Amino acid sequence: MPAIVLVGAQWGDEGKGKATDLLGSRVDYVVKFNGGNNAGHTVVIGDEKYALHLLPSGILTPGVTPVIGNGVVIDLPVLFHEIDGLNARNVDTSKLVVSANAHVIPSYNRTLDKVNERFLGSRKIGTTGRGIGPTYADKMTRVGIRVQDLFDEKILRQKVEGALELKNHLLVKVYNRRAITVNEVVDELLAHTERLTPYVADTALLLDQALKRDEVVLLEGGQATLLDVDHGTYPFVTSSNATAGGACTGAGISPIAVTRVIAIAKAYITRVGEGPFPTELFDDDGEKLRKIGAEFGTTTGRPRRCGWFDLPIARYASRINGITDLVVTKLDVLTGWEQIPVCVAYEVDGQRLEELPMTQTGFHHAKPIYEYLPGWSEDISGARSLEDLPANARAYVQFLEERCGSRISAIGVGPERDQTVVLRDLLN
Secondary structure, X not given: OOEEXXXXXXXXXXXXXXXXXXXXXXXXXXXXXXXXXXXXXXXXEOXXXXXXXOOOHHHHOOOOEEEEOOOEEEOHHHHHHHHHHHHHOOOOOOXXXXXXXXXXXXXXXXXXXXXXXXXXXXXXXXXXXXXHHHXXXXXXXXXXXEHHHHHOHHHHHHHHHHHHHHHHHHHHHHOOOOOOOHHHHHHHHHOOHHHHHHHEEOHHHHHHHHHHOOOOEEEEOOOOHHHOOOOOOOOOOOOOOOOHHHHHHHHOOOHHHEEEEEEEEEOOEEEOOOOOOXXXXXXXXXXXXXXXXXXXXXXXXXXXXXXXXXXXXXXXXHHHHOOOEEEEEOHXXXXXXXXXXXXXXXXXXXXXXXXXXXXXXXXXXXXXXEEEEEOOOOOXXXXXXXXXXXXXXXXXXXXXXXXXXXOEEEEEOOOEOOOEEEOOOOOO
């Protein structure tokens, strides 16, 4: 069986757990390949709701081996807090595997993340302040701390000393904060070593062996296409590659193993944090979407910015990721509108653009050009086939599929696992 990549097609929070649930017991491994605890998945099973941040959503499916890949940055106290929370709810977490090459988030990077955002003022990026960006920066400047370093105190101490030589200058001389000692960081990290040890493995080797046994490996991205550090709305992005291309480097598998890319998009669009957003709504419709869709961040609780579906973004995501299947979630949230606008193009400096503008300036000034589709008032939460949907809801889905460049294989009509209209098998 091939490896399958699962990514967000917008600015995140699209409901990637819905697609993981659809694949269910046919998946053997679920791998988180990027990001840290700056994003989250909310998964609803019956009356139970689970908010996951570092753990792959596959940890909720019995028989699946959840993997935290080398491309992830790990806040160890958060990891163990999540594990303890699931164990308390009788969820088995014993099969979790953590890459020895994943980087850990030291306390000084959380401090730097927060003070740097305050220092930027009106130019802030809108980070979650959890140290993710500084930890990825350390990785690229080769002063990062990896999981495997916790098993060699000498190496760990050398790396912390090297990192703090510069960071303490910033903290003391620029941000007027106290210097951080090497001992306190080393002691804090080593406190987790004993508990971490049973989970750690060479995950790239593990996944290669699984693929050779014809097992199904699902590579689950954090954040989404427009938050990718290379292909998103830079600089208002995350610090990792959240697109399909990042799955192979973040998990340590060959690109030729991937034969399917599943992307998730809401039937409208949201984003959290700063940055341009052409279809953003500042009126009653925006507030209505936020309220009905419960659009508040899983990780931060921040209200999400809401807007209408954006086809240029959908086409861009299709092209960048090579999407084979699109899952559209939260169609039920649009119930009750007399007509539903869809952004089909932009106006930039008097010109009509069908695709995303090449420059940051162009995207910032892009004005949406809408087409209006008739809405529906019927409750669609019980729909389980395309025929169960009202005619106008079917027409809306067909319109998106014809214009977005990807075939739609499933439609979410509610938050629960079974509230899904499946049009095509995501594995065949």
